[in-house]
Amino acid sequence: MPIEKKYTEGRTTFLSADVEYYSGQKKQPTASLPVFYNPRMQLNRDLSVLFLRAYMMKHPVELMCEPLTGSGVRTLRYLNECRGDFKAILCDANPLAAETAQKNVEALGFSNRAEVVHGDAKLLLMSKSREQRFDFVDIDPFGTPAPYLYAAVQSINPREGLLAITATDMPVLCGVHPKIALRRYGGFSTRTPYTHEIAVRLLNGFIYNVAGACDCSIKPLAVLSTDHYVRTWVKIEANRTEANLQAREIGTILYCTGCMHSEIRALSMKVEDSSFEHQKDGCTGPIRVAGPLWIGELFSTEYLMDTIKAHENVDRETYHRRVPDMLEKMMGESALTNRPYIDIHSLCDLYNLTPPKNQIIIDGLKEQGFEVTRTHFKPTAIRTTAPVSEITRIIIEHTKR
Ligand SMILES: C[S@@+](CC[C@H](N)C(=O)[O-])C[C@H]1O[C@@H](n2cnc3c(N)ncnc32)[C@H](O)[C@@H]1O
């Protein structure tokens, strides 16, 4: 057995390989840990617990599956910190991880609610779900979740089920390797100041494609972008009529590096360069294209309200300090995700301006009657109905004062 250490997250205490001992000087725990556990993902797991609690307020969950579980911490927290007596199947290909997860399940008294399997994630998803389909599947791999997606979607209860997916292959999703993004996620990534939004839209677009191939529709409930990963929560339901209608939510995003103007185009629309509304006199681009990807909503406001309620009923002290701020920003931006966020610092770099405080721009835009919110994606960015030229005008006016 590896050298182990006791950790506590939320109100759950569990054992895993001693991260400090095995990581040495490295900043991040790596895949070479005998049993994988990354304490820096606590914010992700805190929000994941809250999002499951919120989902369970309105949808039944009898059986869930986490096929890439590591120490088991994520599912142990679901079992321990969400209401109800739902059951869970945990799996890992690493025998030491499966052993640790089993030990944790027993120590927390969950032997009657949790089954730990040592094996391959895809095989498990496809085989175990034939007995009873899963109401919730959580995919949290190293790197890309793409290879697991078909099995995950097909393992979900066709009546309805929740799918949560993490991706950490950020260079691919954020435009460093657009061709790899095309083959993994079905759309080109591209470098923009809102590259993390492109990343979650590519992930949702890919989920739409896989779900659609299985005659299912999707409903995005929430997305999370922080540090070195993105994560999405999507409700899946067998509904081919809705899936057909959702074709309109797939499209491309055009971004001009010359003036920072973006346009979202549904895939069925004809793209003519001349119709692109550049925001700077004489701007000729170049225009970059991302997609095809999900251009629909990224959050359900109702779901976020339930999540905020769920947060009121937990021991907040044990949760990551950023949780309330994240939820508040998600709530704010949820009504404005029909356009990408705009990073004020990138805009100021482009126009050679000094960035003022975000609040000054927000107040200025509101005065002009535009809708505007902050975004959880980036502290220096906003979402607004205003064009880039209006934001630039407000910054220039402010600088003159
Ligand atoms: C990022 S870690 C999981 C972390 C965990 N979900 C958490 O929140 O702490 C990915 C895990 O997937 C396991 N794994 C990799 N390939 C697998 C496969 N094909 N089937 C099952 N498990 C696999 C690894 O051993 C590792 O424990």
Ligand SMILES: [Zn+2]
């Ligand atoms: Zn332009």
